[in-house]
Amino acid sequence: MDLSSVRIKEHFGMASNDTSTTKFTFVISPPKNRQTIQKQDIICLDHPIFGEVCQILGEVTEITSYEEVAGSTIRDRIGKLLATTQIIGYIDLRGENRPLQKLLVPPNPGSRIYMPYSAFLQDTLNRGTDGKPYIQSLCLGKTLIAAANQETNDQQLHFYLNADLLFKHTLICGVDGAGKTHTATVIIEELTGKVNQPIVVFDSNNEYASISTASKVLETDNVAANPQQNNPKAVAEKIKPNQVTIINTESLFLAEKDDYLSNVLKDLIKGRHEKTIQPFLLIIDDADNLSPQMLKEILACKEVGTILISSHPTLLGGKILSQIQTLIIGKTVDQQDLAYLDNITNGVEEELPNLRVGEWIIAGVNIARPTKIQIRDQHSEDPT
Ligand SMILES: Nc1ncnc2c1ncn2[C@@H]1O[C@H](COP(=O)(O)OP(=O)(O)OP(=O)(O)O)[C@@H](O)[C@H]1O
Ligand SMILES: [Mg+2]
Numbered sequence: 001m002d003l004s005s006v007r008i009k010e011h012f013g014m015a016s017n018d019t020s021t022t023k024f025t026f027v028i029s030p031p032k033n034r035q036t037i038q039k040q041d042i043i044c045l046d047h048p049i050f051g052e053v054c055q056i057l058g059e060v061t062e063i064t065s066y067e068e069v070a071g072s073t074i075r076d077r078i079g080k081l082l083a084t085t086q087i088i089g090y091i092d093l094r095g096e097n098r099p100l101q102k103l104l105v106p107p108n109p110g111s112r113i114y115m116p117y118s119a120f121l122q123d124t125l126n127r128g129t130d131g132k133p134y135i136q137s138l139c140l141g142k143t144l145i146a147a148a149n150q151e152t153n154d155q156q157l158h159f160y161l162n163a164d165l166l167f168k169h170t171l172i173c174g175v176d177g178a179g180k181t182h183t184a185t186v187i188i189e190e191l192t193g194k195v196n197q198p199i200v201v202f203d204s205n206n207e208y209a210s211i212s213t214a215s216k217v218l219e220t221d222n223v224a225a226n227p228q229q230n231n232p233k234a235v236a237e238k239i240k241p242n243q244v245t246i247i248n249t250e251s252l253f254l255a256e257k258d259d260y261l262s263n264v265l266k267d268l269i270k271g272r273h274e275k276t277i278q279p280f281l282l283i284i285d286d287a288d289n290l291s292p293q294m295l296k297e298i299l300a301c302k303e304v305g306t307i308l309i310s311s312h313p314t315l316l317g318g319k320i321l322s323q324i325q326t327l328i329i330g331k332t333v334d335q336q337d338l339a340y341l342d343n344i345t346n347g348v349e350e351e352l353p354n355l356r357v358g359e360w361i362i363a364g365v366n367i368a369r370p371t372k373i374q375i376r377d378q379h380s381e382d383p384t
Contacts, residue, residue: 001053001093007044007114008148012037013083014113015045019106021087026113028063028081034115035154037083039063042145044116047090048108054092056107057100057116057124058085059145083113088369091124091131098124099131100368118147118155126160128366136163138190140183140362141376159373161187163195165326165366166281167305173313173337174330179357180309181207183328184283185378187307188244191281198280199244200268202261204289206250210378232263236271239280254289262294272301279303288315299323314340326364331355345370 012034013026026043030036037043039060047054062084070078087107089100116124125143127133137160146154166187172180188199188211201208239245247264249257271277287295287308296319299306308324310316314336321340329345332338332352342349345363348370352361355372363370 003052005117006055006093006120007116008034010034011112011114012043015107015109015111016082017109019109021103021106023061023084023086024058024107025082025084028083034148037063037081037113037115038146040144040146042088042116042121042147043083043085043113045107045111045113047103048105048111050092053094054090055116056090056103057088059088060084061086095131097131098127099129100124115148118149118157121145121147122157125157125368125371127368128162129368134160134162134164136194137161138163138166138187138194139376140186140190141360141373143371143373159362159371161326161362162366163191165364166191166307167197167279167303168325169299169305169323170307170326170328170364171313171316171321171324172307172309172328172330173332173341174311174355174360175333176311177357178311178330178355179360179375180311180330181205181285182358182378183330183360183375184208184285184307184309185211186375188283189379195281196241198239198241198278199283200239200280201244201246201283202264202285202290203246203248204250204257204286206248207285208244208246209248211244211246232260232267235264236267236277239268239271239277241278258290261290265290265294265298268304269297269301272304279305281305281307283307283309285309286311288312292317292320295320313337324364325366327362329355329361329363330359331357348372 010031012031013028016025018025028037037060041060042057044055044057046052047056060083064082065079067077067079070076087103090103091098091100140159140161142156143159145157147157148154172183174180249260252260282304288310327344329341345361348361358375360375361370361372
């Protein structure tokens with residue numbers, strides 16, 4: 001099999017004697033013209049039974065140095081570097097779909113360790129759990145994984161989310177100021193021109209108005225929260241394909257907001273039941289201010305995708321959280337929230353209290369592995 005587009009020809013190390021189905025160590029042999037292995041790098045090696053057609057992928061989680069006696073006297077020592085590697089899974093290069101599969105036998109000791117090319121990794125990691133390439137992918141930013149491309153040295157891999165996932169239910173959570181609204185705005189920008197379903201935003205603090213100037217294809221319709229002029233029914237009627245409808249309730253008191261938005265929701269739900277409104281995506285900023293009953297009803301609505309935004313996800317309650325398929329998680333410090341997120345983020349949960357603004361962990365039932373990303377800037381922040 002031709003692996004010239006999969007990995008760099010030169011090897012970067014050799015697996016030690018101590019391998020298991022979940023992790024192993026390898027002795028690093030520094031390559032001549034390339035940067036050596038670093039923590040967080042993704043490496044690959046041949047499957048112990050299927051050989052080179054199935055590549056095992058692993059993430060270097062730690063690098064330690066040690067000295068070995070190399071000659072006849074104790075003074076003849078050479079320094080070596082040992083990389084601890086967490087196995088991610090293996091993929092079968094022969095198939096069109098490339099799900100990450102669980103390794104059931106440990107890698108062979110002495111296997112050569114290679115560095116995969118960035119294009120190959122990008123293609124492999126940005127797929128759903130079924131291993132199918134995304135039909136409509138949204139670029140949310142970059143992962144922390146650096147990989148080499150054919151010509152130059154390392155570059156950070158982009159992270160893509162399957163647009164389809166958003167039309168199920170998504171949660172964006174993180175402490176106040178973590179950048180939740182920023183992230184939702186990036187998602188709306190990414191959807192621009194890629195999907196034509198209407199997007200409705202419940203904007204309780206007038207934070208989404210900037211999208212109207214930034215997005216080129218979607219029209220925005222700012223509904224000033226004036227219940228006389230914009231009664232909830234009229235709002236439901238404004239929803240159109242290829243349009244973002246922003247319902248800005250900044251000027252209302254908290255209790256009024258809940259009332260107003262609940263009425264809008266009722267009309268949206270009714271519209272869906274009667275099929276007078278086509279399937280749409282609803283983004284609810286500060287979702288924990290809305291009544292849980294209304295949220296439950298909208299989540300149960302057929303062909304309505306929701307993105308709930310909350311700084312305290314557990315306030316939403318278990319019934320709502322159990323319907324969330326995709327999570328975009330920022331800095332989290334609340335113990336209850338952490339306990340809930342713990343189960344989902346499998347292996348990266350200890351990072352949650354230390355995430356910085358712009359850093360997110362994306363996880364969920366249809367995401368092959370929880371991934372830490374740096375979200376991209378909004379278009380309105382671009383210097384051009
Ligand atoms: N990736 C980013 N890069 C640069 N600045 C960012 C980024 N994300 C957010 N910010 C900035 O951080 C501040 C807080 O962001 P944002 O309003 O999106 O947070 P939030 O989580 O929605 O906060 P709140 O809980 O108060 O609604 C804003 O000034 C925003 O411009
Ligand atoms: Mg916000």
